[in-house]
Amino acid sequence: MSDAPVSNDPALSVSDLAASLKRTIETNYDHVVVRGELGRVTIARSGHMYCDLKDDKAVLNTVMWKGQVDRLPFRPEEGLEVIATGKLSIYAGRSNYQMIAASMRPAGAGALMALLEERKKKLAAEGLFAAEHKKQLPFLPRTIGVVTSPTGAVIRDILHRIRDRFPVRVIVWPALVQGDSAAAQITAGIKGFNAMTGADRPDVLIVARGGGSIEDLWPFNEEIVVRAAFESEIPLISAVGHETDTTLIDYVSDARAPTPTGAAEIAVPVRQELLLQTSEAGERLKRALARRTGQAKDKLTAARLPRPESLLQTKRQRLDYAAATLPRAALALTQKARVRLSRLTISPASLRSEIRTSKQRLRDVAVRAWPALTRLMQQRETALATQGKLLETLSYQSTLKRGYALVRDDAGKLVRSAGPAASAASLKISFADGDVTAVPTGSSGSPPAPASKPTKAKPKGQQGSLF
Template identity: 80%
Template structure:
């Protein structure tokens, strides 16, 4: 049987064919730009992103490595339409082709606006936009920090307006304000100014750039920039775009300026206006002082002091009147004292009547006090009887009646232990009804003695 045409081709293994197909695809499709809607989006623990790009007729697997994922200016989410750039390749393990994306961006302003609204709602729910977090802008800062591009018209406008209004020290933190690296550099500028200390630390920060499309201004909608502005301890003025442009950093900044020039006007007052105000205040103060001195002079003139002779004349006249009336007053005082003394003189009859009255009051007091005294006596008797009973209960005679005895030696000393008692020739035992003499060796006859008197001392066993 003749060979078929295909039999002339060399045989290949599956892996060889897959590798050949991989080289062919990667060679012919090494740079593609694909637009589609994100389907399944997975960020692995390694940081790599795996997603599906789809339209109404096909689905393409997409892979983006960690380095490229970290540079994304938005958060890939399911349902978001994007434009991905990369190269086609194959994955032999599943016999599938896939897009290895090197970059990705939202497809059009509509997708960016949708993403912006979702991010705005998320940050607002966290409370980042609340007015209670706003810090006041210092009235006259000594140093102003500006985060912007050092080569654009924005920084020139800001410096010109500050020199025109009130020249102060300005420190520029160079940063890209557009592109993939802009968000990271603006964030570094805000954090860098806050990390400074000493006289170089700014009193206020201005984050500025000129106008542009939503794509151009997108770095100022990134979460890292918004959160850095919110966490700034230094008051921050946002001046991004023109008056009609709004980015998320405007919501967390302490003040929003319509333009970069407007931010400079917010940061410093007008020096000439301050000088005029100080001069006007000085003139008002001078006029007020002049009026005050004039009123004080008028009051002093109206309250002019009289001559010393005039002051002494009235005093001398009152002294003369007092000297003339002094003898009469002394005589009247003496007469009133004599009348009071005569009234105080007592006769014998009056004295006896007073004595009788005092005796009567004393008897009445004794009669009133007798019942109370008797009650007190009865209380004292009752208490004394109770204490006597208690003393009798606690006395050693009562203890002897309960079966105890006092042991003494022949010399009358108390015996407190069995060892001491064994060495005695004779022991005297005192019971409640009398004494008994005994010999530890068994000799001798017990002798009874009268009971110990209440004052005797002894040891109880």
């Protein structure tokens, strides 16, 4: 019989112990981020990747399943330093602990810059950065959607700047802007805003975060984020990092702001400046309307019926010209006859013959000229009579003959309404055949003296009667 102490603890099988260790490790190390150098990289025919993460003191077996391998943004190679994210587990078949990697990315700025340049060339070749895909930003959005961290200085700066410039509605989609889950949350924010309908749908989006290292800003270089920004139907402004930082989302966004505050300035104008511009535009419009109204008034004035006197001016000038021309024409004929007469040889016979010829020519001219002169004078008289009738038609005397009258007050001014007529002391009413003086009813003025009878004109050459 053995002398060893007897224990009441139940004995565990090897598999039970391995399972217990597996549960303990997976529970306590369900999310780890490990940095190391890749070694022994093997991709099986199934698509799963088996590799080692190592440093100068330890080695960690690592497994990545096919679905995650297909989404890797780079080609895993031995000797490349990477940062892997995943959980620890135990492979019970060999009692080895290992890491189940969910994601992996190159570590160090140099490796990330090389990966960034490679991805940039790929997306540019697909046309994602082409200028024809850029959308016009709305001039005055009613709602602005912001994808960023709900805490921190970035969202405060954006809200403060929008409130100072032109207060509008702002909807914040909370998202991580750093870390392994950031890219998925940023993508969800962009797609979520685009899926909205009605009044909640933003007119413009802002994707923003503060400055940081290339590792900190890497989620905005992820392909899923870049493609979501490219496919956004809502115009998008990127404001990632500082002015010197550039990420791939900046190339596909419709506008890039150097800072989150700059994104707010791009999104909305300054309200006071708009009010000033509107006021200045209104003044310019008033001046333009006044100028056009004045031009139209001038055209209307020029197109109206001219004064009656101007209708006769041209006819009178033509008549005066004809009256002045006829004597000169007759004088010219006489002068020509005198010249011809002076050239003749002074002999009685020839002189008498020339006189007879000239007399006959003169009689012929007189015979021809008199009817023409008579017709011309008749035409001028007819034209003058026509213009006289037109002048008489347009004069106010013809209006009086149709039953109208002119009313003047005691000062001789025209009275155009009943008010001034009632307050006048006396009124003078002009008819077509004479004037009549009247006193308005209720007027305090005394009736005017009767108008004196016109004195009959005495015939010329006769002496007036003494009685």
